[in-house]
Amino acid sequence: MLEMMPVPLEFLRGVLGVLCVFFAHMAGRGVVAVRTGRGKLSRLYAWILRAVVCAAALIFRHPVDLVVMALWGLAAMAFAAGLWVASRPRKDEDLTSVIFPGGS
Numbered sequence: 001m002l003e004m005m006p007v008p009l010e011f012l013r014g015v016l017g018v019l020c021v022f023f024a025h026m027a028g029r030g031v032v033a034v035r036t037g038r039g040k041l042s043r044l045y046a047w048i049l050r051a052v053v054c055a056a057a058l059i060f061r062h063p064v065d066l067v068v069m070a071l072w073g074l075a076a077m078a079f080a081a082g083l084w085v086a087s088r089p090r091k092d093e094d095l096t097s098v099i100f101p102g103g104s
Contacts, residue, residue, distance in 0.1 A: 009061075013067075016054050017068075019054045020054035021078045024076070025079065027044065028079040029085065032083060032087050033086065051075060058072075
């Protein structure tokens with residue numbers, strides 16, 4: 001019978017750290033969406049809750065070390081980047097002349 005090796009806890013901490021950074025970015029985007037009326041407050045709370053739970057799970061059975069502090073810092077920067085990206089929406093290009101050349 002094939003024996004399954006357990007997943008190392010350090011790998012799981014890394015996965016939780018990546019998820020924490022992603023959820024923080026989405027929370028930042030959610031703040032802008034709620035402010036502009038394009039998003040729901042409950043969705044923003046869900047992103048914040050996910051980020052906080054992942055950030056707290058990083059120190060479950062481990063002390064706060066350099067890796068955890070770096071991931072929390074990355075999550076804070078990802079939150080700020082999410083705010084910045086969502087507050088500056090891209091302008092749609094008018095590609096009519098490219099798609100239909102020679103038209104008026």
